[in-house]
Amino acid sequence: MAESPATSGPVRHVGFFYRTAKEYATTVAAFLGDGVAAGEPAFAALPAGQLGRVADALGADARRVEFADMTELGRNPGRIIPRVQAFIDLHGGQHVRYVGEPIWASRSRAELQEATRHEALVNLAFAGADAEILCPYDSTRLGQAVIAEARQTHPLLLSGGDEGTSPEYSGPFGLPSSCTAPLPAWPDTAMIHTYRSDLSQVRALVLKSAREAGLPDERAGDLVLAVSEVAANTLRHTPSPGTLVIWHDSHEIVCEIHDDGVITDPLAGRRRPAPAALGGHGLWLVHQVCDLVELRSDNTGTTVRMHMAIRSRRPLS
Amino acid sequence: MDLLTTSVATVESDSEPYTLVELTGEADVTNSDALREVLDTEVAKQPRTMIIDLSGLRFMDSSALHVILRANRVMDRQGGVLALASPREPVAKMLRLTAADQLIPVYPSVSEATAG
Numbered sequence: 001m002a003e004s005p006a007t008s009g010p011v012r013h014v015g016f017f018y019r020t021a022k023e024y025a026t027t028v029a030a031f032l033g034d035g036v037a038a039g040e041p042a043f044a045a046l047p048a049g050q051l052g053r054v055a056d057a058l059g060a061d062a063r064r065v066e067f068a069d070m071t072e073l074g075r076n077p078g079r080i081i082p083r084v085q086a087f088i089d090l091h092g093g094q095h096v097r098y099v100g101e102p103i104w105a106s107r108s109r110a111e112l113q114e115a116t117r118h119e120a121l122v123n124l125a126f127a128g129a130d131a132e133i134l135c136p137y138d139s140t141r142l143g144q145a146v147i148a149e150a151r152q153t154h155p156l157l158l159s160g161g162d163e164g165t166s167p168e169y170s171g172p173f174g175l176p177s178s179c180t181a182p183l184p185a186w187p188d189t190a191m192i193h194t195y196r197s198d199l200s201q202v203r204a205l206v207l208k209s210a211r212e213a214g215l216p217d218e219r220a221g222d223l224v225l226a227v228s229e230v231a232a233n234t235l236r237h238t239p240s241p242g243t244l245v246i247w248h249d250s251h252e253i254v255c256e257i258h259d260d261g262v263i264t265d266p267l268a269g270r271r272r273p274a275p276a277a278l279g280g281h282g283l284w285l286v287h288q289v290c291d292l293v294e295l296r297s298d299n300t301g302t303t304v305r306m307h308m309a310i311r312s313r314r315p316l317s
Numbered sequence: 318m319d320l321l322t323t324s325v326a327t328v329e330s331d332s333e334p335y336t337l338v339e340l341t342g343e344a345d346v347t348n349s350d351a352l353r354e355v356l357d358t359e360v361a362k363q364p365r366t367m368i369i370d371l372s373g374l375r376f377m378d379s380s381a382l383h384v385i386l387r388a389n390r391v392m393d394r395q396g397g398v399l400a401l402a403s404p405r406e407p408v409a410k411m412l413r414l415t416a417a418d419q420l421i422p423v424y425p426s427v428s429e430a431t432a433g
Contacts, residue, residue: 199345200320203376221407228378232346275416278387281379288414 011126014163015119015154017139017147021053024136027158028099029057031134035097036061043087044099045070045080046136054099074102077111077118078287081125081270088129099134103150105141109184110294110307112146117179119153123172125267134158149176173266183294183305186256190247195231202231202244206255213248214310222289223308227255229282230304234259248310252291256305263297321348323355327364330431335366337427341373344381352381356388363395368430372403382417389421398422402430 018024028044032054035042044054045068055062066087074080084098100122102115119135126133137150139159151157151168153176170176191209195202206227210220227244234242234257242259269283287293292307321342328337336359344352359367369385371377385401392399401423404412412418424430 197347199347200343203343218406218410221410224376225378225407225411228345228376232378232380235346273415275420276386276390278383281382281415285379285411285414 011123011129012132012156013122013126013154014132014134014156014158015150015166016134016136017150017157017159018136019140019160024050024138025053025057028054028134028136029061031099031132032065032097033058033061035132036064038095040095040097041087041091042066042097042099043084044068045073045083046099046101047071047104050101050136070101074100074115074118076287076290076292077102077115078270078293080118081121081267082272082284085125086272088126088131093130095130095132097132097134099136101136103135103137103142103146105138105143110292110305113178114292114294116146116149116153116176119150120170120175120179121266121270123153123155125270127172145178149178152176175266180296183296183303186245186254187247187249190245193244193246194241195234195244196241197235199228199231199235203228205244206246209246209248209255210253210308213253215253215308219308223253223255223306226286226290226293226306227257229286230257230306233261233282233302237261251311252307252309254305254307256303258301258303260301261297262299263295263302268295269293319348320345321352323352325355325359332431333365335368335431336362336364337368337370339370339373343376344374345376345378346380349380349384353384353387356384360388360391360395360397364397366398366400366431367392368400368402368427370402370427371408372405374405374408377404377408377411379411379415382411382415386417386420400424400430400433402427 032042032044042065044065048069048071051067073083080102088096102118139147151166152170154166155169157164157166193205203224206224207220210223231242238260240260242257245256247254269287273280273284290306291309294305296303321344324339326337327334389399399421401421403426412423422433424433
């Protein structure tokens with residue numbers, strides 16, 4: 001494990017490519033344990049199966065680390081940055097350590113893309129933070145493309161015990177190409193609806209489809225709120241109609257909103273608005289209630305694709 | 318039929334009168350200006366207590382929330398108290414997710430709001 005001096009200054013964001021469970025546990029535990037020894041707040045968000053492994057390697061120090069199950073926290077990767085920000089804020093002024101593993105081999109294409117986008121946005125969101133961030137990648141099971149993009153989203157890499165800068169790092173505003181590629185086409189069975197100001201009808205269509213797809217009432221209500229918030233932006237920010245598209249399969253229901261608006265802030269919806277703020281709650285709520293949110297925005301318009309899982313999640317490998 | 322209807326009453330109680338605003342239907346960006354006008358008018362009368370009864374509200378979006386947060390800000394400044402009563406689950410969840418429920422007291426019923 002490379003030395004990690006507790007100097008203040010720009011964030012250190014390290015991609016860690018591991019090959020064995022032992023290397024994983026030893027390295028992650030050393031990173032966290034060094035923080036504990038220095039009296040630094042430490043937070044680890046890992047897939048449930050990895051938590052015990054790291055806690056065992058930490059021994060008694062595990063009690064001084066905050067743990068979270070990444071399959072819950074990072075189910076929608078759009079929720080991770082505000083959670084880490086809350087940890088930093090809680091320990092205001094202190095150097096903090098964070099281990100985050102939002103990428104694992106059994107995640108879907110869309111999930112991997114959004115988790116990769118999250119990794120890229122970490123550089124922007126925490127640019128001024130006094131923090132050390134370690135992001136483990138299972139280099140034996142993840143695809144080449146995922147690893148190649150991790151090299152673009154991390155300024156520093158740790159592999160085989162050697163730490164160094166990543167020559168492929170694309171900077172705090174860089175996004176790997178998969179994050180900006182057009183979204184896959186929707187199926188022929190999709191329902192398409194054009195709206196202008198009748199948001200009540202938009203909500204009724206989403207609720208009906210969600211119930212037909214088998215979404216429980218509470219989650220159907222969540223999806224209605226998310227779609228309504230995005231459709232409200234069409235009314236607020238554009239003079240033209242928006243399009244709602246809904247489809248589902250046995251795993252998930254997906255609602256997509258497309259309009260002529262443009263969202264320029266890459267961190268939109270990833271900062272928790274102050275409770276008294278009179279704006280900024282819309283996309284925040286969308287990320288809080290949806291299982292996954294895909295967003296594409298350029299001069300031609302904005303597409304927001306909101307996913308809700310219907311059954312229990314695919315088991316982790 | 319309007320998507321959102323509002324009714325306002327001044328209620329005499331054992332202690333002191335309070336303003337009760339009942340919202341029924343769906344509150345969203347298409348009617349938040351109308352909601353703002355209703356609340357502005359009532360807040361301008363500087364009541365000690367204003368209770369918004371949400372029991373008839375099927376849906377509320379962030380535009381409506383912002384109107385309520387704004388009314389709360391003015392009530393605070395005037396030394397008055399705004400409270401929310403009996404939100405249904407989708408609305409209650411939205412108040413929790415935005416942490417608005419930590420800023421404005423939320424009660425299970427109007428009678429509990431008046432007691433609080």
